[in-house]
Amino acid sequence: MRKIAMAVTALSLAVGTGLAVAPSATAAATPCPSGAVCIRETNGSILSKNIFYSYGAHNLSNVTGYRVVVNNQTGGAGFRECRGYDGTNCSPVYRNTGEYEPIDYTPINSIVLVK
Numbered sequence: 001m002r003k004i005a006m007a008v009t010a011l012s013l014a015v016g017t018g019l020a021v022a023p024s025a026t027a028a029a030t031p032c033p034s035g036a037v038c039i040r041e042t043n044g045s046i047l048s049k050n051i052f053y054s055y056g057a058h059n060l061s062n063v064t065g066y067r068v069v070v071n072n073q074t075g076g077a078g079f080r081e082c083r084g085y086d087g088t089n090c091s092p093v094y095r096n097t098g099e100y101e102p103i104d105y106t107p108i109n110s111i112v113l114v115k
Helices: 002-021
Strands: 037-039 057-060 067-071 078-082 110-114
Touching: 037 110, 067 078
Parallel strands: none
Antiparallel strands: 037 067, 057 110, 078 110
16 A cells, blocks of 8 residues: 555656646747847747848858747848858748748758848
């Protein structure tokens, strides 16, 4: 009987700890500032180095794995994802505002903001 009581207590503590520690996806998401394009980290946060305001090419550093891009620019401005540095070998322009589906950023080396 004692073994069962200890197992139930251990299970209760494990479940309780898991619920208290695990944040929801919404709580972990950091908002992208107005007028910017942002690349989210895998945990939902946004590093200051991955917030872009100015038009033109921005080279990326250590941005790998599946990432979500948020276009929060105004006036119909868009962005392009590029395999080369300095805005070369790029995708078409994406102009919709909001979050985009996650894509693998491992081969992406720059992002270009366009009017």
